[in-house]
Amino acid sequence: MHREVFMLLLIGITFVGAQSQGRKRKCRPNEEFLRAYYPRHDVFCKPWLALPSELNKLHWCVCKQGYVRNAWGTCINMTACLSCKDKPFQDFNHCGSKCPLECGKPIQKECAYGCTTGCACAPGNVLHPYDNKTCVPGYLCPPQCPRFSSFQICTPVCEATCDRPEPRECRTKCHNGKCVCLPRFVKAVWKEEEYCVPPFACPREEGMEEPPPSPPFSF
Known part of the structure; x- marks a missing residue:
C-alpha cells in the first residue's frame, strides 16, 4: 500500500516537473x-x-x-x-x-x-x-471613424458581417483600439474595401456594380 502511494507521488512529481520544463521553454x-x-x-x-x-x-x-x-x-x-x-x-x-x-x-x-x-x-x-x-x-479625442462606425478599445473578435450577422459565442478583446460598426450594422466587403451597412444593404451578388451606401474604411 505504501509502495503504491509512493509510486503515485513520484509519478505526480515527474509529471509536474515535465510540465514546468515545458512552460520554461516558452518564456519570452x-x-x-x-x-x-x-x-x-x-x-x-x-x-x-x-x-x-x-x-x-x-x-x-x-x-x-x-x-x-x-x-x-x-x-x-x-x-x-x-x-x-x-x-x-x-x-x-x-x-x-x-x-x-x-x-x-x-x-x-x-x-x-x-x-x-x-x-x-x-x-x-x-x-x-x-x-x-x-x-x-482615445475616448476624449478618438480617431476619425467613417460613417456607421465608432472608435472602441475593446471589440468582439468575431464582428457581425453580411455572411454572419449574428455571430455566437464571441469574446471581447481589448487592444490599441479601432473603428468598429455601430450596433445593428454589419461589415460588408465590396471590391476589397470594407464598409459598415445595415443588413438590408448587404450586397446580394458578387458582381454588383454599385457599392453599399457607406464610404469604405479600414478595420
Whole structure:
C-alpha cells in the first residue's frame, strides 16, 4: 500500500516537473520561469496604463530582475521604463507602430513595415491633434471613424458581417483600439474595401456594380 502511494507521488512529481520544463521553454526574452507552485501577477512600469487583460494575467514566466512589464505586457528594463515617467498616457515600447493612432484623423489602412522604439501612446490613447509628441485618451479625442462606425478599445473578435450577422459565442478583446460598426450594422466587403451597412444593404451578388451606401474604411 505504501509502495503504491509512493509510486503515485513520484509519478505526480515527474509529471509536474515535465510540465514546468515545458512552460520554461516558452518564456519570452527578458523573462524567467517562476519557480513556485502557482503563477502570479507580474510588476508593471505604469500599471494604470496597462489593459486589464494584461494587468490581471497570471504568469509562469515573469520579468527578470531589473525588468518590468510595459502597458503591452512586454518586459523592459528600468532605464527604458523611467525614460517615459514624465509623459502621461505613454509607456516605453520596443516595437511601436510607425502609424500611431491620431486624434481626429482617419486610421491609416496601409502602414510601413517595421517598428519604432521609444515612448509611445499606451493602449487606448492617441496622439494629440496639435502635438505629435503628446498623447490623450482615445475616448476624449478618438480617431476619425467613417460613417456607421465608432472608435472602441475593446471589440468582439468575431464582428457581425453580411455572411454572419449574428455571430455566437464571441469574446471581447481589448487592444490599441479601432473603428468598429455601430450596433445593428454589419461589415460588408465590396471590391476589397470594407464598409459598415445595415443588413438590408448587404450586397446580394458578387458582381454588383454599385457599392453599399457607406464610404469604405479600414478595420
